[in-house]
Amino acid sequence: MAERRVVEMALATPGVDAAGRPARIPLVAQASPGEPDLKTDHMLINIGPQHPATHGVLRLVVELDGEVVVRVIPHIGYLHSGFEKLGEYRHYNQIIPLTDRTDYLSAPANNVAFALAAERLMGIEITERCTVLRVIACELSRIISHLVWAGTTAIDIGAFTVFLWMFQERERVYNLIEEWTGARLTTTLTRVGGLMADVPEGWTGRLREWCAKFPKTLDEVDRMLLRNGIWLGRTQDVGVMTAAEAIDYSLSGPMLRASGVAFDVRKDHPYLGYDSYDFEVPVGEHGDVYDRYLVRMEEMRQSVRILLQALDRLPDGPINAADPRVILPPKQRLMSDMESMIHHFKQVMEGVPAPVGEVYVPVENPKGELGTYLVSDGSAKPVRWRIRPPSFLNIAALPKMAEGHLLSDLIAINASVDIVMGEIDR
Amino acid sequence: MKHVLETKQVAGQSPNWLLARLDDLVNWSRANSLWPMPFGTACCAIEFMATAASRFDFARFGMERQAFSPRQADVLICAGRLPFKLAPVIRTIYDQMPQPKWVISMGACASSGGIFDNYAMVQGIDTIVPVDVYVPGCPPRPEGLLYGIMLLQKKIKRESVFDPSLRVEQLADQRGLYLEPAAVDEVSEPFGNSIHQTRSA
Amino acid sequence: MSDAAPENPSVAGLRARFGAAVGPSAVVAGATVVHLAVDRAHEILAWLRDAPEERYDYLVDVTAVEYRDRERPLEVVYQLRSLARNAMLRIKIDLPKGGPLEVDSVVDLWHGADWLERETYDMFGVRFRGHPDLRRILMWETYSEGYPLRKDFPLRGRFSRSEQVRRALGAGLDAHYSMEELTIADAYDSLPADVRERLASERGGAER
Numbered sequence: 151m152a153e154r155r156v157v158e159m160a161l162a163t164p165g166v167d168a169a170g171r172p173a174r175i176p177l178v179a180q181a182s183p184g185e186p187d188l189k190t191d192h193m194l195i196n197i198g199p200q201h202p203a204t205h206g207v208l209r210l211v212v213e214l215d216g217e218v219v220v221r222v223i224p225h226i227g228y229l230h231s232g233f234e235k236l237g238e239y240r241h242y243n244q245i246i247p248l249t250d251r252t253d254y255l256s257a258p259a260n261n262v263a264f265a266l267a268a269e270r271l272m273g274i275e276i277t278e279r280c281t282v283l284r285v286i287a288c289e290l291s292r293i294i295s296h297l298v299w300a301g302t303t304a305i306d307i308g309a310f311t312v313f314l315w316m317f318q319e320r321e322r323v324y325n326l327i328e329e330w331t332g333a334r335l336t337t338t339l340t341r342v343g344g345l346m347a348d349v350p351e352g353w354t355g356r357l358r359e360w361c362a363k364f365p366k367t368l369d370e371v372d373r374m375l376l377r378n379g380i381w382l383g384r385t386q387d388v389g390v391m392t393a394a395e396a397i398d399y400s401l402s403g404p405m406l407r408a409s410g411v412a413f414d415v416r417k418d419h420p421y422l423g424y425d426s427y428d429f430e431v432p433v434g435e436h437g438d439v440y441d442r443y444l445v446r447m448e449e450m451r452q453s454v455r456i457l458l459q460a461l462d463r464l465p466d467g468p469i470n471a472a473d474p475r476v477i478l479p480p481k482q483r484l485m486s487d488m489e490s491m492i493h494h495f496k497q498v499m500e501g502v503p504a505p506v507g508e509v510y511v512p513v514e515n516p517k518g519e520l521g522t523y524l525v526s527d528g529s530a531k532p533v534r535w536r537i538r539p540p541s542f543l544n545i546a547a548l549p550k551m552a553e554g555h556l557l558s559d560l561i562a563i564n565a566s567v568d569i570v571m572g573e574i575d576r
Numbered sequence: 577m578k579h580v581l582e583t584k585q586v587a588g589q590s591p592n593w594l595l596a597r598l599d600d601l602v603n604w605s606r607a608n609s610l611w612p613m614p615f616g617t618a619c620c621a622i623e624f625m626a627t628a629a630s631r632f633d634f635a636r637f638g639m640e641r642q643a644f645s646p647r648q649a650d651v652l653i654c655a656g657r658l659p660f661k662l663a664p665v666i667r668t669i670y671d672q673m674p675q676p677k678w679v680i681s682m683g684a685c686a687s688s689g690g691i692f693d694n695y696a697m698v699q700g701i702d703t704i705v706p707v708d709v710y711v712p713g714c715p716p717r718p719e720g721l722l723y724g725i726m727l728l729q730k731k732i733k734r735e736s737v738f739d740p741s742l743r744v745e746q747l748a749d750q751r752g753l754y755l756e757p758a759a760v761d762e763v764s765e766p767f768g769n770s771i772h773q774t775r776s777a
Numbered sequence: 778m779s780d781a782a783p784e785n786p787s788v789a790g791l792r793a794r795f796g797a798a799v800g801p802s803a804v805v806a807g808a809t810v811v812h813l814a815v816d817r818a819h820e821i822l823a824w825l826r827d828a829p830e831e832r833y834d835y836l837v838d839v840t841a842v843e844y845r846d847r848e849r850p851l852e853v854v855y856q857l858r859s860l861a862r863n864a865m866l867r868i869k870i871d872l873p874k875g876g877p878l879e880v881d882s883v884v885d886l887w888h889g890a891d892w893l894e895r896e897t898y899d900m901f902g903v904r905f906r907g908h909p910d911l912r913r914i915l916m917w918e919t920y921s922e923g924y925p926l927r928k929d930f931p932l933r934g935r936f937s938r939s940e941q942v943r944r945a946l947g948a949g950l951d952a953h954y955s956m957e958e959l960t961i962a963d964a965y966d967s968l969p970a971d972v973r974e975r976l977a978s979e980r981g982g983a984e985r
Contacts, residue, residue, distance in 0.1 A: 199665055200615060202644045207617050207662060227915040228662045229617055232694035232932075234900075235925055239776050239932055247691070254619035270806055298622070317629035324626075334626075335619055335715055397860065400836050400889025411860070418863055509806045510856055510867065512837070521856070525842050531776060533845060538838040538856070546892040572618050575659075575915055660945035661917045667946060695925055695934030695941075696916075703942050752947050757939030764938035774932050776845065 192220060199228045203306050203561050206571030208545070210560070217556045222549050226542075229575040237535030241501030242268045242342050245535065250336035252537060253573040255298050256291035256516050258327070258339045265340035266421060267511040267522035272504045274343050274476060279467045283349065285422050285460045286357070287339055288513070289453040293364075294323050295516035295568075296446045300371065303443070303565040307384050312371055319367050326357055342502065343477050344470030354461055361454050361461075368450055375443070385439035389551040389563035392437060399547040402540045403518025404445045405567060409437030415514035429456050439566040446568070449516075476502050501530030510538075517541050517568055537576055541569040590736045599736050606650070606676060607729040608638040613649030613673065615666060617656030620683035620715040624655040627718035637725050646672040651728065652705070655715075657685035658698045667754075670705045675743045678708045678732070680724055683715050689764070690714060693773075699764035703755055706746065785809035785866050787831055795821055800871070810867040818870050819881035825857060825866070826886050833857040833866060836887035839894055841901040843928050853880050853903060872903065882908040900926040917948050 198209040207228035213221040233252060237245050249264045250257040262284045269276060276284075297316040304312035324334040330349050331337040339346055375381045391401065396409035406413055414431040416424040432448035434441030470477045478497055479490035504526040512521045518540025525534040544567045551567075552560045583591035590596040612634075616624055627634050628642065643649035646669045658666060670679070681701050684690035687710040689699035701707060708731060711724035735742055748754055766774075784804050788811050791799045798821060800812030813821050825833045837856035850871040857866045872878050882905035883890045894905040895914040902924035905911055912918055916925070921944075922935045934941060 199662065200669055202614075202642075206621075207665075227913075227917070228659065228665070229657070230659050230661060230696050230915040231618075231657055231692045232696040232925065235696075235930075235932060236692070236694055239773055251619055251691075254622060314630050317626060318631065321626065321629070321631045334717070335622060397834055398888045400887065413860055507805050508808075508810075510808060510838075510865075519837070521838060523838065523840065523854070523856070525844075527845055534840075534842045536838070536840045536842075538840075542892060542896075543889050546889070550888075660941060661948075663942065663945040664948055694932050695922065695930070698942065698945070699938060703938075704946070748946070752943050753939065757937075757943075760939035760942055761937055766933075776928075776932075 199225075203564070205302055205565065205569055206574075208564075208569070208571060208574075210548075210564070212557070212560065214557060217558075219552050219555055219557060219560050222552050222560060224545055224548050226545070226571070226574050229571040231572075231576065233576040234535055234537065237532055239531060241530050242504065242532070243501070245532075246340060246342075247336070247338045250338055251572055252539075252576055253295075253515060253517060253520070253541075253570050254335060255570050256295035257335060257337045258287035258331075259291035259295075259513070259515050260520065261338060261340040262288055262422075263511070263513040263515065263520050263522050265342055266513065267509050267524050268342045268504070270511055271507060271509045271524050271526055272342065272476065272502070274471055274473055276344060276471050277468050278465050279348075280344050280469045280471075281422050282460050282464045283345060283469065284340065285424070285427070286457060286464075288422070289456045289460070290323060290327065292453045292516045293450050294320050296450050297323075299446060299516075299565075299568045300443075303562075303568075304371075304375065306561050306565040307381065309374060309381070312374060315367060315371065319364060322360055326353065326360065329353055329356075341470070341477075343473055344468075348469050354464065357457065358461055361457050365451060365454060368447060372447065382440065384558075384562055385443060385566075387436070388439045388555060388559045389566060390436060390438045391547065391551055395547075395550065396437065399550065400543045401518070401547060402543065403515065403568075404442055404449065405518065405544050405547075407432065408434035408441040408445045410435050415512045415519055419512055421511070421513060427456050427459050429459075439562050442566045442568075503528060503530045504532070512538070515540060517570060517573065518544060520573075537573070539573045539576065541567070541571075542574045545569050545574060590738050595738065599738070600733075602737050603733045603735055607732040609640075610638055610650045610678070610725070610728070610732075611641050611643045611648065612639050612680075613643050613646050613652045613669065615652055615654045615656075615669060617654075617658065617662065618685070620655035620686070620713075623715040623718055624653065624682065624721065627721050632718040632722065634722060634725060637722065637729070639725070646670075647674065649673055650676065651678045651680055653680045653682055653721075654686040654701050654705075655682040657683075657690060657692055658701050658704075659696045660698055661696075663698055663704055666701065667704050671745075675745070678728055679705050680709045680711060680721075680728060681707045682711045682713075682721055682724065684712055685714075687712060693766050693770040703760045703763060705754070782807040785864060787811075787825065787833075787864070787866055790828070790831065791821065791825075794824065808865060808867055810869060812869045812871060815870050815872065815880055818868075819883065819886075822855065822857075822868065822883055823886055825868075831859065832861050833859045833864075835860050836883070836889045836893075837865070839883070839890055839897060841897050841903055841926075843901065843926070845928060847874070847928075850874060851878060851901065851903070853897065855883070878903045879906055880904075881906050882911075884908055900924060902927065917945075919948055 193214045195212050195214060197212060199207040209225040211223045212219055233248055236248060246261055246264055249260040253260050297320045301313035301316035327337060328334050330353060331339050331346060391409045393410040396406050396411055410433060412433045417431055429452045432445045434445050478494050483490040484494050506526060506528045508525040510521055510523045512519050520540055521538030523536035523538065524532050527533045548564065552563045590599045614624055626632060652670055652673060654666060681687045685692060686701050689697050698704060709724045709728045711720055713720050746754055782804055784802065788802045788809060791811065798814040798817040800814065802809065802811035825831045835858040837858050840854050842852045842854055850873040853870045853872060855868040857868060870880055880903065882894055892914060894908055895911060897903050898905060898911050899913040899915050913920060923930050
């Protein structure tokens with residue numbers, strides 16, 4: 151027996167409704183009684199692990215009834231690289247390059263997350279200049295990660311131009327990051343107790359110039375998408391997670407906030423002095439793909455706000471803590487006196503031991519709450535390095551969000567989760 | 577005319593002048609319209625995307641259309657690390673590509689396992705698929721990938737249509753491997769710092 | 778600096794209600810850690826979620842820790858958060874290595890535990906009783922080298938590289954469909970008999 155399904159489509163917006171939101175006209179298509187019965191076996195199809203729209207090596211096994219997704223089973227692990235095992239064989243500073251490769255879309259933020267955890271474990275206080283520079287690094291990471299998300303989500307839903315614009319902005323930020331760290335993508339920015347290097351001469355001026363021009367690009371994207379009938383039709387009421395479901399499935403970051411739960415690690419468990427910055431955290435209400443779009447676009451604007459405040463308050467001073475236990479001597483001293491040479495040698499060859507103990511430090515990464523759980527037994531290599539991956543939990547809720555929707559909605563929902571497989575599979 | 581059509585059987589070369597010109601034509605058209613199959617796994621895939629985007633744009637080099645279906649692709653670009661779980665996938669994708677086909681191994685992890693010398697990572701995709709060009713870097717800059725593409729174009733221009741050994745479909749041996757086990761073990765040996773970084777405490 | 782932080786009052790509530798099932802507690806780097814007995818763990822975690830003065834509605838993480846000291850038990854670690862009270866609590870369950878590495882699953886309490894427990898099983902071999910689908914998640918289902926994050930598992934794995942490549946290539950794409958998936962669309966019936974046999978035997982051998 152064939153059950154007829156009612157398909158609702160939204161057409162171009164004729165205006166706004168009473169609440170100020172773009173109005174939708176539903177078009178209800180119903181089968182006429184005379185149509186013949188169609189064969190309705192369910193299909194089993196496999197999307198991935200090599201597929202342009204899965205944003206990485208994700209495999210979705212989908213049961214389809216026509217175009218409607220009855221069941222979707224995500225398979226992960228195709229990028230499992232043994233990070234956590236490797237961490238047990240590396241010194242704390244040697245783990246920082248590994249953190250670049252987990253969430254490779256926002257590497258500086260991962261570097262900061264790990265350094266914060268190692269510093270809390272070892273009881274090290276970082277300098278003021280280092281704190282503000284790390285805030286700048288985290289917010290730049292948030293912006294570049296959301297740029298990739300916006301580009302790839304738009305391209306999945308059909309808006310190719312947005313992808314090129316977002317990658318062009320990302321290239322401009324790459325220039326800044328490359329001037330600072332030497333690398334575009336895998337930055338290895340932090341060290342335990344400080345940073346790899348200070349920002350070069352004139353860098354803050356160039357960052358300010360970029361911050362002045364960037365919001366215009368966001369406005370252009372909004373002009374393309376915000377009130378676009380196709381975009382609204384593809385994203386509104388698609389992939390809804392209610393607040394209670396979002397909490398139950400341990401979602402975090404923009405996924406959680408788009409569902410209406412106002413939890414942001416920067417506000418609720420502040421680190422790096424975020425409680426002293428003036429910024430807002432956008433919170434959605436419907437928990438659909440459109441709200442996630444709105445939340446992430448607004449987060450980028452708020453990040454620019456934080457960047458400007460950070461630039462205004464950036465103090466002079468050293469970037470590394472004055473703690474010779476963890477900080478290498480400066481190169482000039484190292485090359486001229488024996489004690490510094492031995493100090494450098496011992497620290498590089500033997501690593502810096504952390505006291506016995508454990509820490510769990512959450513940070514607000516662009517994808518969600520990235521937690522670093524480090525357990526130490528007093529040696530220079532951790533006993534356990536656990537990454538609490540936000541995308542892992544966010545994608546686990548995909549079946550809940552996508553079942554009952556159309557196949558093309560599945561692609562849109564998958565894009566809206568903003569996953570990065572490096573972090574999911576570690 | 578006789579000397580033009582003389583055939584000289586030298587391995588890997590076209591037999592005579594006329595067929596050499598045919599080779600030039602075929603190689604020129606293949607090299608300048610390489611449609612990549614982006615097998616992007618990790619960070620290198622992001623640099624691959626950046627190479628495809630406006631600033632670097634490999635469409636200038638003939639890679640106008642990224643073929644996401646292996647049936648329509650010429651060159652498999654493995655951009656990113658390859659864990660063991662993904663190994664049968666890349667081999668299947670490679671087998672599904674029709675001849676002529678080439679492979680670019682982009683990045684340190686695809687070329688040798690990179691920083692991941694552990695239980696989960698294939699130590700170089702050349703243990704599974706035959707590689708034509710290795711692009712080192714972690715990740716390689718887009719200019720690096722473009723240079724790798726140019727090297728592949730040079731390599732293609734040296735090929736000959738009359739050399740059947742170039743277009744042989746490699747099948748698995750009875751063990752299921754594509755290289756001798758000793759060869760796999762040898763290329764997967766740790767080297768450099770990795771030899772010493774296996775103590776946990 | 779951080780160990781001067783006060784202990785989370787939930788610990789006192791736990792001891793008052795559950796007595797001996799609550800083991801030692803400590804404040805480590807500002808966070809409260811409390812050990813629970815494995816046999817009443819599920820009941821206690823349910824109380825932590827539902828009791829009106831606790832309300833740990835958000836499960837942050839589930840993982841395990843094995844120490845280098847072989848005598849120390851394996852610990853299953855739960856990080857809980859109460860969104861309303863903005864409080865965090867770390868729960869540990871000790872599993873001595875001589876005994877079975879089994880705990881009750883908390884998927885019925887927090888859905889987020891589903892994949893987190895599968896990963897802990899995959900990496901450590903800890904079984905979660907009552908989990909609806911305890912399969913490997915990061916390694917492939919027929920992976921038989923062991924449980925990677927255990928301390929007796931070498932960094933490069935147990936087999937030689939050529940053997941690892943051979944097994945990986947031999948895992949085959951159709952072995953990566955679970956039996957559940959193959960019953961969809963009656964695809965299972967159209968598989969050749971030898972593939973069906975192999976899948977059936979691999980399924981049984983997957984939990985090695």
